[in-house]
Each structure stands twice: as structure tokens, then as C-alpha cells.
Amino acid sequence: MECRRVSLPRTLVAIALLAAAALVASCGGTSSSGGQTTSTPTPVSSASASITPISAADAAAVRALAVDYWAAYNAYDADKVVSYLDESIGAAKEKSVRDEVGRIKAFGVQLGVSEKSAPVLTAPGQAEMYLNMKTPTGTRTVLMKAAPRGGVWAITYVEEVK
Numbered sequence: 001m002e003c004r005r006v007s008l009p010r011t012l013v014a015i016a017l018l019a020a021a022a023l024v025a026s027c028g029g030t031s032s033s034g035g036q037t038t039s040t041p042t043p044v045s046s047a048s049a050s051i052t053p054i055s056a057a058d059a060a061a062v063r064a065l066a067v068d069y070w071a072a073y074n075a076y077d078a079d080k081v082v083s084y085l086d087e088s089i090g091a092a093k094e095k096s097v098r099d100e101v102g103r104i105k106a107f108g109v110q111l112g113v114s115e116k117s118a119p120v121l122t123a124p125g126q127a128e129m130y131l132n133m134k135t136p137t138g139t140r141t142v143l144m145k146a147a148p149r150g151g152v153w154a155i156t157y158v159e160e161v162k
């Protein structure tokens with residue numbers, strides 16, 4: 001995904017940046033629904049290190065989830081964005097996610113998202129990866145966590161990190 005260059009007055013750029021930052025901060029929840037990539041999670045032994053190798057299938061599923069999630073943001077499809085969140089946090093985050101999608105749509109902002117680090121398992125049934133997110137005013141690092149729910153990967157956490 002590419003970040004579309006938008007010629008906006010500084011005030012609008014500042015508002016868009018605030019909306020993008022709030023968007024990332026507001027996505028720390030989850031709820032599951034259609035459109036997600038499925039995969040059977042790789043078993044992890046309790047004696048494993050904090051970062052465990054992930055199977056190719058699980059890594060592909062987590063990558064696809066990230067791509068689909070951010071594509072839904074760039075399509076301004078709030079229903080689809082919310083569908084990628086795990087149900088344990090989706091209900092709590094739905095309003096803020098919908099508000100953020102509305103804000104970036106109002107300014108025509110496109111978020112450019114690319115992989116910064118490959119997905120890894122950090123615990124049994126918990127994967128994480130780091131993403132670069134380009135906004136009209138710069139690039140930010142985003143941590144995304146996901147977990148399989150009934151064979152479907154769902155986002156359990158998304159937040160900007162330093």
C-alpha cells in the first residue's frame with residue numbers, strides 16, 4: 001500500500017496526523033468476524049523462549065490479516081475494520097475505530113503500511129509483528145498482535161510503539 005500524497009493546509013495535516021495517531025492508539029482491542037485468513041496455530045512448548053519460530057502457514061495468515069486490516073482502513077470500510085478485531089476487545093473499541101475511519105475518510109488520508117519485522121510467536125497461540133505506518137506527516141512503528149479464535153486469526157492488539 002502506498003501513502004497518497006495530499007496537498008492540505010498545515011491545520012488539516014495536523015488534524016490528519018492526530019486522527020492517525022488516535023486511530024493506532026484506539027485499536028488495542030479485538031472482535032472476530034468474516035473475511036479473515038484461517039490457519040491452525042503451531043503448538044509451542046512451555047519450555048520455549050519468549051520468541052518462538054512461527055510456521056510458514058501461521059506467518060502467512062498473520063501477514064494477510066495485517067494487510068487486510070489496513071486495506072479496510074484505506075477503503076474507509078469501518079464494518080470490515082471492526083470485523084478483524086477479536087471479540088474480547090472489539091465491542092470496547094468499535095466506536096473509536098469507527099470515529100477514526102470517519103476522520104481519515106474526511107481528509108482523504110491513506111495509510112501506507114509495510115512489514116518492519118516478520119511475525120513471531122510470543123506465547124502459545126499469540127503472534128506479533130511490527131509494521132511501518134506512513135502517514136502524511138511521517139512514519140510510525142506499530143505493534144500488532146493476533147491470536148487464533150476457532151481457526152481464524154483475529155487482532156488482539158494494535159498500537160504505535162516508540
